[in-house]
Amino acid sequence: MALSPIAILGTGAYAPNRILTNEELAQRVETSHDWIVSRTGIRERRVADPGQTTADLATEAAREALANAQITPQDVDLLILATVTPDLDMPATACLVQQKLGIPSGAACFDLNAACTGFLYALDVAWAMLSSGRYRHALVIGAERLSSVLDWEDRTTCVLFGDGAGAVVLGASRRPGSAILASRLHTVAGTAELLHIPGATFSFDPADPKRVIRMKGKEVFKLAVRAMEDVARELLEQQGVSGDQIDCIIPHQANQRIIDSIAQYLKLPLDRFFINLDRYGNTSAASIPIALHEARMQGRVQPGQLVLMVAFGAGLTYGGALVRW
Numbered sequence: 001m002a003l004s005p006i007a008i009l010g011t012g013a014y015a016p017n018r019i020l021t022n023e024e025l026a027q028r029v030e031t032s033h034d035w036i037v038s039r040t041g042i043r044e045r046r047v048a049d050p051g052q053t054t055a056d057l058a059t060e061a062a063r064e065a066l067a068n069a070q071i072t073p074q075d076v077d078l079l080i081l082a083t084v085t086p087d088l089d090m091p092a093t094a095c096l097v098q099q100k101l102g103i104p105s106g107a108a109c110f111d112l113n114a115a116c117t118g119f120l121y122a123l124d125v126a127w128a129m130l131s132s133g134r135y136r137h138a139l140v141i142g143a144e145r146l147s148s149v150l151d152w153e154d155r156t157t158c159v160l161f162g163d164g165a166g167a168v169v170l171g172a173s174r175r176p177g178s179a180i181l182a183s184r185l186h187t188v189a190g191t192a193e194l195l196h197i198p199g200a201t202f203s204f205d206p207a208d209p210k211r212v213i214r215m216k217g218k219e220v221f222k223l224a225v226r227a228m229e230d231v232a233r234e235l236l237e238q239q240g241v242s243g244d245q246i247d248c249i250i251p252h253q254a255n256q257r258i259i260d261s262i263a264q265y266l267k268l269p270l271d272r273f274f275i276n277l278d279r280y281g282n283t284s285a286a287s288i289p290i291a292l293h294e295a296r297m298q299g300r301v302q303p304g305q306l307v308l309m310v311a312f313g314a315g316l317t318y319g320g321a322l323v324r325w
């Protein structure tokens, strides 16, 4: 029996209420609103309350995605949570979300770490698992509490990141044509040190074991532009689609200048890109699902349209997915 194509059936997003502006940051470290806006495009970001965990953020986003897909937690038999900020070293934060949502015992629940590309990695894995016919409905979540892994004295990183969560529900397509069409995942070998958080027992620099984000921004910037451009071209070529046919591009929301460069190299108008990094900063694995949800809510993604998502992150991982909505 031929299996139905797999599609995104619903989306959801959640961001903590607390807004941290550039002006506030400028009171903590030597920076300015103008510097941050001109170099990154970021104006403000959200920060979780002290008691708010990654699982809490993920649960809120997932609830909205389930309601949007019109299914209940009982219908979910696969939960993949992409994050670099799990609440515990074990068990997976996905297990905490399972409990909070009341997803039944028996569902497969696990975390996945591919940094800012995590959501696209999780989407690919869930797509493959559903396509096997062994699972029916997957909840794919990107959730981050990056405020807990920032060095608030390091102006080169603390201005860039924010907290939040986004989620999608995957299942058998309900509309003719609507489907995940293609996905490609990659990693640039030998680039792990450029962007990392030291672990409990290992740091690239033994003199700097603090478990906070360390980044060589300039190198990451260059690789990010090339990686997202390459994977976008790869997907378009593979699917025989021209850039003009893409209705909406949802790029990882790291830096406005990175997005400007990709648009320029791909010769695509900037207004085809959905951008909300001015309000959230870089929320790592949560960035694409939050943007996708907002794009849908604003009517930027309509049934029948082609949506291209591209991301890069620590690893350096990168990837893309092409979806017919």
Ligand code: ACO
Binding pocket: 030, 031, 032, 035, 036, 039, 040, 115, 116, 117, 155, 156, 157, 159, 195, 215, 217, 218, 220, 221, 224, 254, 255, 282, 284, 312, 313, 314
């Ligand atoms: N405020 C004011 N000045 C600053 C700040 C700041 N917040 N941060 C750095 N500077 C200073 C630097 O110290 C430097 O001063 P110097 O010339 O006296 O040494 C000057 O500004 C220029 O610094 P650069 O690093 O050259 O600035 P650049 O234009 O490269 O911008 C940035 C830095 C924004 C980090 C950029 O390189 C970037 O966006 N890189 C990509 C980062 C990224 O996207 N990371 C996320 C990866 S995804 C993931 O997996 C987490």
